[in-house]
Amino acid sequence: MIDITIKDLDLLSEEELKSLEKDIDGQLSVWEVCNLRGQAAIFHDDQHIGEKRRELKALNHPSFNKEAELIFRNTPVVDSLEGNMLVHPLTTPVIEVNEDDDLARATWWSLGVEGLSKFREMPMAIISVGMVPGVHVKMNGEWRILSGAWQRTTKNEYHAGFINNMIPTNTRPQISMEDDRKHLGRYAYKKDEVRKPVPCPPRKNTFEKYPQETDESWLLDNLDPNSVE
Numbered sequence: 001m002i003d004i005t006i007k008d009l010d011l012l013s014e015e016e017l018k019s020l021e022k023d024i025d026g027q028l029s030v031w032e033v034c035n036l037r038g039q040a041a042i043f044h045d046d047q048h049i050g051e052k053r054r055e056l057k058a059l060n061h062p063s064f065n066k067e068a069e070l071i072f073r074n075t076p077v078v079d080s081l082e083g084n085m086l087v088h089p090l091t092t093p094v095i096e097v098n099e100d101d102d103l104a105r106a107t108w109w110s111l112g113v114e115g116l117s118k119f120r121e122m123p124m125a126i127i128s129v130g131m132v133p134g135v136h137v138k139m140n141g142e143w144r145i146l147s148g149a150w151q152r153t154t155k156n157e158y159h160a161g162f163i164n165n166m167i168p169t170n171t172r173p174q175i176s177m178e179d180d181r182k183h184l185g186r187y188a189y190k191k192d193e194v195r196k197p198v199p200c201p202p203r204k205n206t207f208e209k210y211p212q213e214t215d216e217s218w219l220l221d222n223l224d225p226n227s228v229e
Contacts, residue, residue: 022101029097032143033104033136034090040145041088041110041132058137058144063214077170083123088112088150090132094201102138103213105202107131110150116170125158126167131187133199133219146213151199152188163191197222 012020040056058064078084088110095106110130117123134148152169154162166188168180181188187198200222203209210218 025101026097029101029104029138029143030093030095033095033097033106034093036136036143036145037090037093037106037108037132037134041090056145058139058146061137061139061144061146064146075172077172078117079119080117083115084117085115085123086112087114088128088130096202096204096206098207103207104136104143105134105206105218106136107133107199107201116167118170118172118174124167126155127158127162128155129153129162130155130184131199135213137213147216150184152185154189155185162189 036056039054043054043056057069059066059069089112090108090110092109093106094108095104097104108131110132112128112130114126114128115123116126130150130152132148132150135146136143137146138144155167156162156165157167166177166185168175168177169184175183177185187196189195199219202218203221206218206221209221
């Protein structure tokens, strides 16, 4: 929160004014990153169903695997979209922007409802809870998603409890729970494990501690007993 009036601006030195501008740029970046991820949560598919494509990913960034992304977009997940639905509102954002205002790490909680089928069977009603961690870069003045996808905490049929009913990622062909644990379910709940606080939100010192944009160690920072703000 920046508590300053227009009259106060005349009293600021050039250095103080630059510092204020930097703070404002950082706040604007937080807002833009929130909107970016909000669009990604709403427009899950490549077509965006009847609307002009919104490119949200950093396709041309040297750290982005463009080839794998395009293959994924062209691989059908379900035979028919009839009855399928994915609603995943994003909540509790924790966003840290670097000093140069061109790199941001963030984590959101997401509580979702789904109508899900793989082929042409009747879709199942599903309740899912997860987290969306990610890295974002500013390219040509616009924020784009560099990495990060939904990480499941729980996902179960509506009338079943998540303790005894966990559904893996919707893929073709269907993957095992073991393989799912290496994919989007890597942080998923298991009743015979102690729940760990991962993936964790980025800390204030995230860019000092993990300067490489592709370093994902910050996601496990809560497990480091020596980690401090």
